[in-house]
Amino acid sequence: MVSQYGFKFAIHLITNHFGKIVAKVCETLFRKGPLSLGEIIRSTELTPEQVKNSLLVLVQHNCVQAYVPADQCTIAFPPLFSNFFMFAIEIILFSVNVVRGEDGSMATVEYLALFDNIIHRLRFPKFLEIAKHQLDDECEKVLDGLLRDGRLTLKQMVERAVQGKENPGAIEAVVRESFHKLLKAHYIERCPAPEPVVSTLIKAESAPRKRGSKMAKKFEAPETIEQRVLEAAVPGEAIRFAVTAYTLGNADREAKSDDSSMVNDGDNSGKFIVILCESLIYVTKFYCTHISSMILIFLHFFTWIQGGIANEGSILWRANFEEFIRHLRHKLLVENERKRLDDGAATILSAILDVTKTVEKKVKIEKSAPLSLDSIFTEVTKTEHGRTMTIDRVRASLVQLGCPQRNFDDSYSIDLKSIVEMARNEEVESIVLKRFGSDAYRIFRLLSKSNCFLETDKIAESALVDKKETPRLLYKLWKDNYLYMEKLVVTAAKQSRFMLWKVNKPLLWEYVLDEMYHAALNLSLRLAFEQEKDEDLLHVPADKLVPADKSSEANALQKRYRRLRDVLFLMGSSLMKLDDALMLFHDF
């Protein structure tokens, strides 16, 4: 559930990048949820052309995902086939049947705004820095093109790079090499399916709870529509990072071979199996067929018959935000442990995370994948700082990292969730300290650590805060939603009323996140305001800003320029730092 200022900040980003009309469409989708084209036109009161173009821009830049709600389809067609030819016949027969809604009308495509992808636009400079440092400058340039244009084919990337340059051949080779490096590192991926079919119904409990069962059922929040749409849209792991359809995801092989044109070499039967698998994936995922899916299947069939060349002109690629967020999360975990413990612990954690990165199914994993001590030690000694470490040192650091006992199979896994929670606590505590003072800081930390209800006097005694001051501070914290309060009335000889206080962390973090979005929005608005104020400076020729000119007018101009530069630098860096906190509370 996204907060009020989260939406406002996302709309602000869209306005800055694409303009007000596109922002209006996006805002309508945020306010009213997924809508069809007709509904958007009616809600925004824009022309159909404007809405279509806006949606195209938003889809192109991965800010909106189209899908077909499964409950609108009356025909459910399980893919039953014994061999490829039977399957093809069934598909052909089925394709004649048009998918219709309950009232006989065509099932409408709905559009869903993707909040996370919109906020990621704020972090593009960070993603570019990662590519630059992890890979090289050329990779950064290729990625830059992808981020600017949203989606590109390999052919378009090459065209973009060689435009107006001499020696296009060499540049093309560099671009291809960079492309493969980015793909190997999973920093780019295939674009998702254009209009997957997604069930929008909430699943009922599958099995009834046993009476008297002592095991408390762990509450799991139901999947949101956005999660389901993304899950349905994302290509299978086999092809998500594959250059062509004729590999089973081994991008390394593709990178090494001459891939300017794929020759129909090798095993035809292998290719047949791949197409079959691909088809299976599409059909079973979508559960009932759709015209576009049909077209894709036939396209693959056709290319198989053609002999299969790498479809550089048709396969769209985009930046894989998930991988960048994972990288940033790992970076935060390592830096936090370096600050809390020492460099050695940070080196060991970094080695563990590097090794287990590939097996992580999602970004927000709670524990690192289990590894044996020997594997950890091997990885650590490969690093620059870990070369001289002994196994005992590694073991001791694992204990410090909160991993004192091995798993039953003698493996170690680090509790990453607790590191993230510690970082969140520190961030919130620093806000409390600055906003409410040191006494309130002590009270807040006491309640945060105890994680239970405490009575007012007990808080005053434990935190050594004046008993008169304590209720006032508690009330201030409660009014600003940092504390949760309950009243307890005890009726004995005399009725007594007690106030109990607690830090409700999940609620508090949601509230703090909303405040952060608010602060990010304010920073952006103020930044824009400062730029508008001194807009004329941007048009002043550089020679007028040269310090050698000693005239008063030049001095004043230089002063203004220096101020503007400092302001932009301060606000820009503050926004980037605040974005780290946004990721900490939302994405990590």
Added chain:
Amino acid sequence: MGPDWPVEPVRPGPGRSLPKAAHDKIGEKPLNRPMLDPIAFAAERSDPLPPFVAVREVFLRTVGSNPLLAVFFLARRPSSIEFVLLAVVLSPLPSSRRPLEGKTDGAFVHQTMNKWPSSNLGYSEWFDDQSGFQNLACLSRLTLTQKQQHQQLCSYITSPASRPGLVASGLCRRLLGLAGMSRLQGSSSSLKRKRELALVSDTLTDGERVLYNLILSKRDMGIWSGDMKRETNLPDNVVKKSLKLLQSKGLIKEVVNIQNKARKHYMAAQFEPSKEITGGDWYSEGNLDKELINAVKSVCLKYISRQKVVTCDGVLEWSRKSGVFTAEVSNQQIEEILRTLVLDDEIIEVKSTGYGDFENVPVGRVCYKCKSKGGVRGEPKDGAMSSIPCGVCPRINFCSPDGIVSPRTCVYYQKWLDF
């Protein structure tokens, strides 16, 4: 001469050891002994006496010219063993003592005990009245309030140049604490108290008696005047008048209730207010002594920063050995300070693993170590949100892009961007 009521001899309690002769002497009715003329005695002495001890020259004769000791005698009941020891320590050389006639040195303490205002023995001759009421009036004049005792003690402790005020006030508190304890200790004192109660209740009016009994029953918790009115159902004017009179007689005292300073809270004179009333060890006159707490925290933090890891017991032991606190601190007080330092994020609490830095600490024992902040000790790391104006703004809930409070018009931003 002498009181009209029967007098029982004072017997020493179990903690005391006296020569047999002293026991026998104590059995004597002290009223049989000739009393000294206080005024004449004062005239004989060449050195000036503080006014409040002028009446008590009998004590001075036995304990010498140490005014401090005299103050202790005034402030304390004689039944406290600590007080006895203190009196012995602080008393002057034997040669300067003037033992009472018929008494040996070993028993002088008990002799002086016989002369306590709270005892019925001997003081009645000092005044010309025969009525019990006036005796009580004298008793009230002789008894100081706790605050007066505190002030006098502090004034008699050596100057700030030689001892810091912190130590002085700490010593005062400690001694007052002892006094508070001493008032409640001892089986013989309860016997004495019963006699006093009997005496007191006979001299009170009905209203005063009811109120006094109620206040007495609340012991060290005391009672608010409003609650007294409710429980006794006495008219308001009777309650007010009675309380005034009881206070003037020195039977009750007004104490500051930390829970509600505005309310008049009363307690029997012989009790020391409990922690719930005073607030605890760190409270002084109803206010948290922040200076004391910060001073103790600073001292402990400096010690911890020089060590790799410390335990609570270790800090306590160090404080006792080094003598950094001349007043005794308890394990609980040190624990409270360490807990506060943890909450201030100056130190962290860890459990001993028995290895490395924890080599000398049993496994599982709670330890503390200094926290290095942001790689540079002592400099707190600013959070992302707290380093921008919005993060600490008290008006963020009123702020909106187009509102009266907006980022474009924000004065905090103006200040922040004022290079």
